[in-house]
Amino acid sequence: MDATLKLWVVIFVVGLLNYLSRLSFIAVFARRRMPPLLGRALKYVPAAMLTALTLPMILGDPAAGNPMAFNPRLAAAAIAGAVAFFTRSSLWTIGTGMAALWLLQVVS
Amino acid sequence: MRRLLASTDFRAGFVEMLPACIGLVPFGLVCGVGASAAGASWLAALGMSAVIFSGAAQILAGQMLAGGAPIAVIVLTCFVLGLRFLMYSAAMAPYLKALPARWQQALAFLLTDQAFAAAIRRFNASDDPRGGAQHFLGSGMALYLCWQLTNMIGFFAGNVIPAAWSLEFAVPLCFVALVAPLLREAPTVLAAVVAGVAVIALGGLPMKLNLIVAGVIGIVAGTLADIARERWTRR
Numbered sequence A: 001m002d003a004t005l006k007l008w009v010v011i012f013v014v015g016l017l018n019y020l021s022r023l024s025f026i027a028v029f030a031r032r033r034m035p036p037l038l039g040r041a042l043k044y045v046p047a048a049m050l051t052a053l054t055l056p057m058i059l060g061d062p063a064a065g066n067p068m069a070f071n072p073r074l075a076a077a078a079i080a081g082a083v084a085f086f087t088r089s090s091l092w093t094i095g096t097g098m099a100a101l102w103l104l105q106v107v108s
Numbered sequence B: 001m002r003r004l005l006a007s008t009d010f011r012a013g014f015v016e017m018l019p020a021c022i023g024l025v026p027f028g029l030v031c032g033v034g035a036s037a038a039g040a041s042w043l044a045a046l047g048m049s050a051v052i053f054s055g056a057a058q059i060l061a062g063q064m065l066a067g068g069a070p071i072a073v074i075v076l077t078c079f080v081l082g083l084r085f086l087m088y089s090a091a092m093a094p095y096l097k098a099l100p101a102r103w104q105q106a107l108a109f110l111l112t113d114q115a116f117a118a119a120i121r122r123f124n125a126s127d128d129p130r131g132g133a134q135h136f137l138g139s140g141m142a143l144y145l146c147w148q149l150t151n152m153i154g155f156f157a158g159n160v161i162p163a164a165w166s167l168e169f170a171v172p173l174c175f176v177a178l179v180a181p182l183l184r185e186a187p188t189v190l191a192a193v194v195a196g197v198a199v200i201a202l203g204g205l206p207m208k209l210n211l212i213v214a215g216v217i218g219i220v221a222g223t224l225a226d227i228a229r230e231r232w233t234r235r
Helices: A003-028 A036-042 A045-059 A072-087 A090-107 B002-006 B008-037 B042-052 B055-066 B071-081 B083-096 B101-109 B113-125 B129-160 B167-182 B186-201 B206-234
Strands: none
Touching: A003 B042, A003 B055, A003 B071, A003 B083, A003 B101, A036 B083, A036 B206, A045 A072, A045 B055, A045 B071, A045 B083, A045 B167, A045 B186, A045 B206, A072 A090, A072 B167, A090 B008, A090 B167, B002 B008, B008 B042, B008 B055, B008 B113, B008 B129, B008 B167, B042 B055, B042 B129, B055 B071, B055 B167, B055 B206, B071 B083, B071 B206, B083 B101, B083 B113, B083 B129, B101 B129, B113 B129, B167 B186, B186 B206
């Protein structure tokens, strides 16, 4: 398939599915109670999916370099994680994480 | 419309979201850069940010498109990633029940990770549904405008940013900011740890299938731990 067409199909299908997910219980299933098991499972979607998405970004390509070597990104992300846990502020988390990475890159 | 823009709740929501918007600037820039790297035109890049309006899905779709994954795999992975909106939607529903359908449809469109966090705080603080909805609309619109703007700047000017700044690192940091505060209960921690171990262990799978498989394994682990914990405390 043509690459431009493929991109637009992805935009509209993903956009539509996202919108339907956002609308689901607000409007479509407004009169229905969420099945208890589904409600329980959905509670763990952010932690599981976002971790699966994020960890490879932090660790980088496993083929490049020694996996046991000091990784400034992992250290900076751990510091940012502690800041996020205690402050719950995205601005502080991103600010501290970026500053930590810059410092660690200069030092190491 | 003018009355809405003048309402104090709408303005308060808009202004209160601005610090979070500043935090999202690097993320928006990186999304714009990612769209250009995936070969999108400026219009398609704007389509990604304006129609999908989810940084996580945009980054992922861009990477998978650039990697040549088939549409079905891209759509399925983004759908599972977006299942969290189902939970946000269910959590918001009781507060938005009394609103007209058009308000519900508009607010649902603006329901993102950041807007959800702000709206839940606000609805918990006061039980005035109309004021809360206007507040939500204000914060959602601040995010939406900031997102389109930063995505476009990233698309056109992303290559000007020096590589030494490691701006792309702001993307995982945005997700760290979302996930770390959740890690206060054992089943949630387990879901995150299991998903993290699985995504690395399954790194050999093609088309980033490790992501969706690891995510589902993590969700199952968290759910089972939740059920086990309930049985344990009931005894």
